[in-house]
Amino acid sequence: MASLTELRDQLDAVDDQIVRLFEKRMDLCGQVGEYKIQNGKKVFDRNRENQKLQDVESKVSTEFNKKGVHELYEQLMSMSRKLQYQQLVQAGALGRLPFISVPSLHAGNARIVFPGTEGAYSQAATVHYFGENCNCFYVQTFRDAMEAIEEGAADFAVLPIENSTAGSVDEMYDLLVEFENYIVGETIIPIEHTLAGLADAELSDIRKVYSKGVALLQASGFLNAHSDWQQISVANTAIAAQKILDDQDKSQAAVCSAYAAKAHGLKVLAEKINDDPDNCTRFIVVTNQKIFLEDAGKISICFELPHTSGSLYHLLSHFIYNDLNMTRIESRPIKGRNWEYRFFIDFEGNLADAAVKNAIRGLREESRSLRILGNY
Numbered sequence: 001m002a003s004l005t006e007l008r009d010q011l012d013a014v015d016d017q018i019v020r021l022f023e024k025r026m027d028l029c030g031q032v033g034e035y036k037i038q039n040g041k042k043v044f045d046r047n048r049e050n051q052k053l054q055d056v057e058s059k060v061s062t063e064f065n066k067k068g069v070h071e072l073y074e075q076l077m078s079m080s081r082k083l084q085y086q087q088l089v090q091a092g093a094l095g096r097l098p099f100i101s102v103p104s105l106h107a108g109n110a111r112i113v114f115p116g117t118e119g120a121y122s123q124a125a126t127v128h129y130f131g132e133n134c135n136c137f138y139v140q141t142f143r144d145a146m147e148a149i150e151e152g153a154a155d156f157a158v159l160p161i162e163n164s165t166a167g168s169v170d171e172m173y174d175l176l177v178e179f180e181n182y183i184v185g186e187t188i189i190p191i192e193h194t195l196a197g198l199a200d201a202e203l204s205d206i207r208k209v210y211s212k213g214v215a216l217l218q219a220s221g222f223l224n225a226h227s228d229w230q231q232i233s234v235a236n237t238a239i240a241a242q243k244i245l246d247d248q249d250k251s252q253a254a255v256c257s258a259y260a261a262k263a264h265g266l267k268v269l270a271e272k273i274n275d276d277p278d279n280c281t282r283f284i285v286v287t288n289q290k291i292f293l294e295d296a297g298k299i300s301i302c303f304e305l306p307h308t309s310g311s312l313y314h315l316l317s318h319f320i321y322n323d324l325n326m327t328r329i330e331s332r333p334i335k336g337r338n339w340e341y342r343f344f345i346d347f348e349g350n351l352a353d354a355a356v357k358n359a360i361r362g363l364r365e366e367s368r369s370l371r372i373l374g375n376y
C-alpha cells in the first residue's frame with residue numbers, strides 16, 4: 001500500500017489540475033458574462049443548470065459521488081453567477097435604482113402617526129426620534145397606522161418591530177409585506193413597565209390586570225407571584241391604562257409605562273415590574289415614499305423561496321460573496337401555502353454600494369418576490 005506521503009503527493013497533483021481547470025472554467029464563464037451583457041440575456045439560466053447537474057451526475061458511478069458532484073457543480077455555477085453579476089455592475093447594466101437617496105427626511109412639518117393612545121410606548125419612540133414638539137397623532141392598531149401612511153393621512157408612522165425579551169412583532173412583518181410602505185429609520189427605547197391602578201387602589205385590591213399580551217409576558221415573574229390575578233390582553237399598554245380610568249373599578253390595574261399611568265391620572269402600585277431590567281424595543285419609522293438617507297447603513301429585504309433543499313443556503317451565499325454582514329434573519333409562514341415561508345433579512349450596507357447592488361441583483365433573480373423594505 002502507498003504511504004500517506006505518496007498519497008498526498010498524488011492528491012496535490014490532482015488538485016493542481018482541478019485549480020487550473022477551475023480558473024479556466026471561471027474565465028469561460030466571464031466570457032459568457034460579456035456575451036450576456038451584450039445580448040441582454042439573464043445571468044441565471046435554470047434550465048442549463050439543471051441539464052448540467054443531470055449530465056455530471058450521469059458521469060459518476062456511486063450514489064455518494066452523484067451527491068458530491070451535484071453539490072460541487074451547484075457551488076461552481078453559483079460562483080459563475082456571482083462573477084457575472086459583478087460584471088453587470090461594472091458595466092453599469094444594473095438599471096435604475098428604485099429608491100431615491102435624500103440628505104434628510106424633511107421631518108419638520110411632518111404628520112406622524114403612532115399606534116395606541118396617549119402615553120403609548122410608540123409615542124415615547126416617536127418623541128425620541130422626531131423630538132418633543134413633533135406633530136403626532138395616534139390611531140388604534142398597527143394596521144390603522146400603515147393605512148394612514150399608505151393613504152397619505154400621515155407622512156411617517158412609528159411602529160414596534162422587535163423587543164429584546166419577547167422577540168419579533170410578527171404582525172409588523174406581515175404588514176410590511178402587505179403594504180407598499182418603506183422603512184426609513186429606526187429607534188430603540190427602554191421599556192419599563194409599572195403596575196398602575198386607580199388613585200385610591202392598593203396592591204391588595206387588585207384582581208384583574210390588563211395589558212398588551214407581550215407586556216404581560218415581559219412582567220410574568222411579577223404577575224405570576226400573584227396567582228389569583230386574572231390577566232387580560234388588550235390592544236395596547238396605554239389602552240389598558242385608559243380602560244382602568246374609564247371603568248373606575250379599583251380591583252383593576254394596567255401594566256403600562258409610568259408615562260401612560262401619569263397621562264391617565266393613575267397611581268403606580270409597583271415600579272419596574274419587567275423581568276428583564278434591560279428590556280427595550282426597536283421601533284421602525286415608515287413612510288410611503290421610496291427614499292433612503294444618503295448615510296443609511298442597514299437594509300431590510302424579504303423574499304420567498306422555492307420549496308427545495310438548499311435554496312436558503314444558496315441565497316445566503318450572495319451575502320458572503322459580496323462581503324455583506326447579515327444582522328438578522330426571520331421567517332414568517334406564507335398565508336394560504338402551508339409550510340412555505342417568507343424570509344426577512346437585515347444586512348449592513350447602502351443601496352448605492354456596488355456590493356449591495358450586486359447581491360440584490362443575484363437575490364432578485366434567484367428568489368421569488370424579492371422586496372426591499374427599506375434602507376435606513
Ligand SMILES: O=C(O)C(=O)C[C@]1(C(=O)O)C=C[C@@H](O)C=C1
Pocket residue numbers: 029032033043044045046048049052076077078080081
Ligand atoms: O451557461 C451559462 O449561461 C453560464 O453562464 C454558465 C453557467 C455555469 O457555470 O455552468 C453559469 C450560470 C448559468 O445559470 C448557467 C451556467
